[in-house]
Amino acid sequence: MTSRAGPLPEGLGESFTCAEAIARDVTRRRLRAADVEAPFRGARLRREEPAGDGDAAAEPLALDGRIRRALLRTARAYASVAPAGSFFVGAAALAAHGLPMRSEWSGRPLSVAVHPPAHAPRGRGVRGVKISPRMVTVCEVDGLRVADAVTAWALCGSWLSCDQLVVLGDALVCVPRDERGRPHPERRRATLDELRQATGVPWRRGRERLTAALELIRVGSMSPLETESRLVLTRAGLPEPDLDVEMRAADGRFIGICDAVYRRQRVAVEVEGSHHRTSDRQWNRDLDKYAALAAAGWEVVRLTSRHIRGSSPQAPHLVRAALERHPRG
Incomplete structure (x- = not known):
């Protein structure tokens, strides 16, 4: 004992x-x-205490936070013994920049890079790579040396799918809003032009996928689920909606911000994650907004992950039906 x-x-x-x-x-x-x-x-x-098994721990935002924290804890541990001049790329770099996480990244070896002619690090839990300085810009985030947000995204062209690159790209170019809904363009992580420049670096691996993703990245998607919903709708042949729209009544009164809007048909699409039902404040705010939109003559289509994901998503049918109920003016 x-x-x-x-x-x-x-x-x-x-x-x-x-x-x-x-x-x-x-x-x-x-x-x-x-x-x-x-x-x-x-x-x-x-060692940390294991996370609880309650419903809250399984929500997307909570899962995202747990994955990010685990990656950054491990990265900081390795940073204490890392070779001089090394830096993180891959999932750890994305985590450092606050970008959306994926569950399959948990438990994978850290991607640690060096510039030639240095030797790539080796060892348990580490995947060492050599990256030319022209392919990456290195910065420091909370004490960690990582690829900057733009080149961290570009380096993912060799291992992520086009849709995954679009999700990350949307997160990079989105314009954050504060608690009052005011946009802050100075806080966004990157611009589309910066992503294009990083993609265009000679000998960039995964250039074809990066280029395809650039054609689909839009300013205005505020979450991975919003990005997925837009891709599902447009691939079903529906027109592209306007994104992240400030909605106002006829007298100019501010109603709220809608995720996606078809202006001519007066149809708004709201993509609702779990927090829309678990937060009383968010739930009541949503009810007030939907009532105000209905009074102003808008139809609201509310979508959840069940409508958007899967082999036969229902989102296109729901949105198409709403658009057909409101012929163009």
Whole structure:
């Protein structure tokens, strides 16, 4: 029967090197205790309590946050023992820039890059790559050296699908809004022109997929599900809607912001994630907005992931039916 391990020194962070711990009189035996992870040689992580299994933990935003946190925890642990001049690309770089995460990225080796002629790092949990300086711009985000947002996206052309690149691209070029709905273009991560320039670098791997994605990226999709809904609708032959539209009544009164709008038919499409039903504030705000839109003569089509995803999505049928009920003016 093993005794309970004593607390680690307060000065050690969430991740630390074995050398740092030993310098604070932590024994090697203590570094092998159950509350400490050893993701890389010479590096340690304080072990986290497993996430709960409740409904809230399974929601997309919560899952996205867990994946991002896990990637960044592991990246910071490796950064403490990483070779000089190395930097993160792939999922860890995307996580550092706050871009949408995918569940299959959990548990994969970190992609760690160097510029030639340095040797690519090797070891358990790491996939080392060499990347020419002309292919990537390196920056620092919260202490981590990573590919900047634009070239992190461009480097994904070699391993992500076109649709996945569109989701990331939409997230990069979207104009954030504050809690009052005011747009802040100065906060967006990239412009379409910057993505085009990164795609056009000679010998860029995955250029064909990146170019195809550029044709589909739009300013105005505020979530991955909104991007997916637009792709599903347009591939079914429906016209492209206007995105992220400020809606007003006839007297100019502000009603709210709609995800997608067909102006001539006066049809608005709202893409609703789980937070629309789990947040009382969001739920009541939605009800007020839909009532105001109906009073102003708009029909609202509300879509969830069940309508958008799957082999036979219902979203195109629902939107087409609404458009047919409102012939063009």
